[in-house]
Amino acid sequence: MSMRKRGPVNGHSNGRLNGSTTKTTRIEDPKTDYSRWRLRDDRGIQTWHYLQTEEEMEAWPQSIADRHFMGLDTGLPALPRANNPMQAAENGLEFYSKLQLEPGNWACEYGGPMFLLPGFVITLHVTGMPLALPEQTEIIRYIFNMQNLGEKNGGDGGWGLHIEGDSSVFGTAMNYTTLRLLGVSPEDPRMRKARGCLYDLGGALNGPHWAKFWLSLLGVMEWEVVNPVPPEFWLLPDWVPISPWRWWIHMRQVFLPMGFVWSKRWVYPKADTDPIVRQLRQELFTHPHEEIAWARYRNAISPIDNYNPKSWLLDLINYILVLVWVPYLRFGWLVKRAEAFVWKLIQIEDANSDHADLAPVNSPMNLLACYIQEGPEAHSVKRHRERLQEYLWLTKDGMLCCGTNGVQNWDTSFTIQAVYEIGLAEKPEHRQMLLKALEFLEDQQILEHAVGYEGSSAYSDPPTAKTSAECGWRHPRRGAWGFSNRAQGYTVSDCTSEGIKATLMLQTLRDPNNASKNLFPQVIPEQRIKWAADILLTMQNANGACSSYEATRGSEHLELLNAAEVFGRIMVEYDYPECTTACVTALERFTQVYPDYRTADIHSFITRAIAWIRTNQRADGSWYGSWGICFTYAGFFALESLATQGETYANSERVRRACQFFLDRQNEDGGWGESYKSCETGKWCQHPDGSQVVNTAWAAIAMMKGEYPHKEPLERAVKLLMHRQQPNGEWLQEGIEGVFNKSCMISYPNYKFIFPIQALGMYARRFGDASRL
Ligand code: LAN
Numbered sequence: 073m074s075m076r077k078r079g080p081v082n083g084h085s086n087g088r089l090n091g092s093t094t095k096t097t098r099i100e101d102p103k104t105d106y107s108r109w110r111l112r113d114d115r116g117i118q119t120w121h122y123l124q125t126e127e128e129m130e131a132w133p134q135s136i137a138d139r140h141f142m143g144l145d146t147g148l149p150a151l152p153r154a155n156n157p158m159q160a161a162e163n164g165l166e167f168y169s170k171l172q173l174e175p176g177n178w179a180c181e182y183g184g185p186m187f188l189l190p191g192f193v194i195t196l197h198v199t200g201m202p203l204a205l206p207e208q209t210e211i212i213r214y215i216f217n218m219q220n221l222g223e224k225n226g227g228d229g230g231w232g233l234h235i236e237g238d239s240s241v242f243g244t245a246m247n248y249t250t251l252r253l254l255g256v257s258p259e260d261p262r263m264r265k266a267r268g269c270l271y272d273l274g275g276a277l278n279g280p281h282w283a284k285f286w287l288s289l290l291g292v293m294e295w296e297v298v299n300p301v302p303p304e305f306w307l308l309p310d311w312v313p314i315s316p317w318r319w320w321i322h323m324r325q326v327f328l329p330m331g332f333v334w335s336k337r338w339v340y341p342k343a344d345t346d347p348i349v350r351q352l353r354q355e356l357f358t359h360p361h362e363e364i365a366w367a368r369y370r371n372a373i374s375p376i377d378n379y380n381p382k383s384w385l386l387d388l389i390n391y392i393l394v395l396v397w398v399p400y401l402r403f404g405w406l407v408k409r410a411e412a413f414v415w416k417l418i419q420i421e422d423a424n425s426d427h428a429d430l431a432p433v434n435s436p437m438n439l440l441a442c443y444i445q446e447g448p449e450a451h452s453v454k455r456h457r458e459r460l461q462e463y464l465w466l467t468k469d470g471m472l473c474c475g476t477n478g479v480q481n482w483d484t485s486f487t488i489q490a491v492y493e494i495g496l497a498e499k500p501e502h503r504q505m506l507l508k509a510l511e512f513l514e515d516q517q518i519l520e521h522a523v524g525y526e527g528s529s530a531y532s533d534p535p536t537a538k539t540s541a542e543c544g545w546r547h548p549r550r551g552a553w554g555f556s557n558r559a560q561g562y563t564v565s566d567c568t569s570e571g572i573k574a575t576l577m578l579q580t581l582r583d584p585n586n587a588s589k590n591l592f593p594q595v596i597p598e599q600r601i602k603w604a605a606d607i608l609l610t611m612q613n614a615n616g617a618c619s620s621y622e623a624t625r626g627s628e629h630l631e632l633l634n635a636a637e638v639f640g641r642i643m644v645e646y647d648y649p650e651c652t653t654a655c656v657t658a659l660e661r662f663t664q665v666y667p668d669y670r671t672a673d674i675h676s677f678i679t680r681a682i683a684w685i686r687t688n689q690r691a692d693g694s695w696y697g698s699w700g701i702c703f704t705y706a707g708f709f710a711l712e713s714l715a716t717q718g719e720t721y722a723n724s725e726r727v728r729r730a731c732q733f734f735l736d737r738q739n740e741d742g743g744w745g746e747s748y749k750s751c752e753t754g755k756w757c758q759h760p761d762g763s764q765v766v767n768t769a770w771a772a773i774a775m776m777k778g779e780y781p782h783k784e785p786l787e788r789a790v791k792l793l794m795h796r797q798q799p800n801g802e803w804l805q806e807g808i809e810g811v812f813n814k815s816c817m818i819s820y821p822n823y824k825f826i827f828p829i830q831a832l833g834m835y836a837r838r839f840g841d842a843s844r845l
Pocket of ligand 1: 322323326431432433434475476482555564566567620639650651699811812813818
């Protein structure tokens with residue numbers, strides 16, 4: 073095959089090869105009128121709306137939170153200067169409390185991953201359900217704003233896996249495609265630059281499996297380039313160690329619709345006549361499209377995308393599937409059975425979440441499956457389309473797709489706890505805010521098990537981790553809290569834990585003026601808190617640790633089948649010090665309030681969990697965090713776990729080592745700054761921008777939980793937090809805070825409020841507030 077000459081046909085003339093000289097001066101993209109946008113929060117279901125008329129705007133004024141989310145001036149006044157940490161905490165809370173939404177929750181943008189909008193937009197394109205114009209405009213702006221241009225990551229014109237990442241084929245091919253589908257011209261200088269970057273990386277043929285999947289169904293690639301996703305895997309008996317029901321929920325819920333679409337080799341019906349698809353066939357490759365021998369590129373991948381190379385075993389399996397299974401053994405009846413079963417499981421997922429689905433990868437894929445199976449007019453398709461809106465979020469840089477349909481329960485639970493922990497929950501001025509937050513948690517607790525669970529052979533009350541095909545292998549969930557809202561409907565061990573803790577903190581708080589009176593009503597009845605504890609008790613692994621959505625069901629060896637080259641450790645549930653701590657601290661608090669309920673179970677759970685936390689500490693005193701960056705995040709949890717057992721600096725070598733780990737990494741300015749590279753490499757990596765308020769708060773809280781006795785390093789940390797605080801009480805956005813699957817970063821913008829407030833208040837309570845720092 074001949075390499076296509078780089079020429080203007082493909083828009084290469086200003087590609088990076090000779091395009092590094094191209095001037096990509098900032099181009100002002102069309103922008104919507106930000107005064108017209110509003111966030112609606114309907115009992116935790118959050119959607120952005122663009123108002124058309126003056127009357128609508130008058131009837132629905134923009135809120136402070138709206139303005140904050142969009143990066144507009146909130147107009148909030150400068151507060152009296154904080155002279156000590158407690159005043160700084162109160163100023164922080166004063167600002168942050170203004171961001172609470174009507175139903176009582178906090179919200180924020182939840183971006184970071186750069187592979188979510190593409191799936192979203194491709195799905196809407198191939199199903200003929202375009203986004204509204206204001207959304208299109210803002211998505212274009214967002215994607216351009218995240219492009220690696222100028223100073224950003226070498227400015228090569230591509231996009232990474234996440235907003236801070238180096239350009240990859242996945243990021244670049246998919247975001248380029250998205251922009252084109254939204255109407256951006258290939259002649260835009262930034263698009264030329266992007267193509268140059270893509271060609272330098274080998275073109276879209278060097279993309280990972282997921283890129284090839286999306287581009288094949290769009291009709292830009294041919295299905296032979298996609299490694300097999302056989303839905304017949306789902307027909308394996310439960311006892312088989314590699315059965316999909318044992319996989320991490322995100323993997324199996326993506327594998328499900330992906331297998332359905334792959335099995336049908338479905339292609340966008342208008343691909344051959346759609347001018348954009350036809351042009352993309354010319355724009356995304358370094359070879360002429362018609363000459364590409366697709367099957368030869370199944371395993372082609374650029375090194376930058378290949379974070380987690382496929383194992384020899386998976387390569388072998390793929391060969392067998394491609395050369396033997398698909399052509400000779402995949403009989404029609406088997407295909408039919410597999411597709412029918414997978415379709416049933418898709419329907420279960422849709423029914424359990426009213427078509428919101430687990431996350432914004434499987435949600436558009438399920439929409440597509442419904443479209444293929446039931447046609448464009450089906451209720452399932454329409455409902456999916458509506459619910460997809462919940463994933464969109466407007467920021468100052470444009471519109472993004474969130475990693476989940478919000479952060480409602482998670483941020484709200486943490487907020488309650490921070491305020492409680494620093495003694496401000498008793499103050500009358502915070503009562504209304506906290507009561508609303510508690511009422512929100514009440515409204516969002518999941519009160520029914522998943523479809524089919526109660527009638528299944530796995531059912532018991534109280535539940536166990538047992539599950540069965542009859543309910544789509546869902547974990548029991550009655551009493552749980554999810555990460556976002558009740559509609560999404562998945563328990564997460566730590567989200568349920570944080571929900572329990574926040575609830576119990578408020579519901580047991582005594583009135584400081586009358587010790588026999590509770591300060592807050594019993595909004596969530598005892599029975600429901602017990603249900604939540606029951607759920608936690610189902611979530612422990614055999615070794616004592618806890619995972620995210622379920623107890624671990626499969627062996628780590630399943631990682632050999634990890635086909636998504638861009639992520640690591642995704643195939644099964646793993647043990648996490650963060651989740652384990654959350655469960656320990658929740659059950660600890662629970663058993664203090666309800667000492668007679670399942671006492672032995674709880675005691676054994678806590679003992680085993682703590683033993684695991686101890687063994688999970690690394691030789692250097694740290695713990696590796698999987699959901700926040702990174703050692704500061706996990707240390708903040710682990711030391712809290714140990715503290716519940718009375719294990720502190722004074723009596724524990726472990727805690728001393730953990731504190732030393734932090735002390736050795738404290739910056740001159742008193743803060744800590746940890747880069748996301750820590751997550752990727754497993755080694756502490758200093759943040760290039762120096763101290764970060766979120767890392768600083770986590771490290772300081774960790775050391776205070778561990779009762780580190782010397783004031784000086786903590787005082788320096790607290791000074792940094794005070795110094796970075798703005799006159800109106802807020803902190804400004806710094807580096808990205810969260811992570812998943814080791815390689816993909818995700819933003820938690822409210823952390824910069826919650827944890828500094830908590831750290832400042834804890835310091836004040838511990839070391840006294842009087843001294844002016
Ligand atoms: C999240 C967000 C929250 C997070 C915590 C609660 C912080 C964690 O302690 C447990 C795991 C959980 C719930 C989690 C799991 C993976 C998610 C859902 C995400 C990181 C947000 C986005 C991510 C999801 C996998 C994104 C879609 C990508 C795929 C690879 C399917």
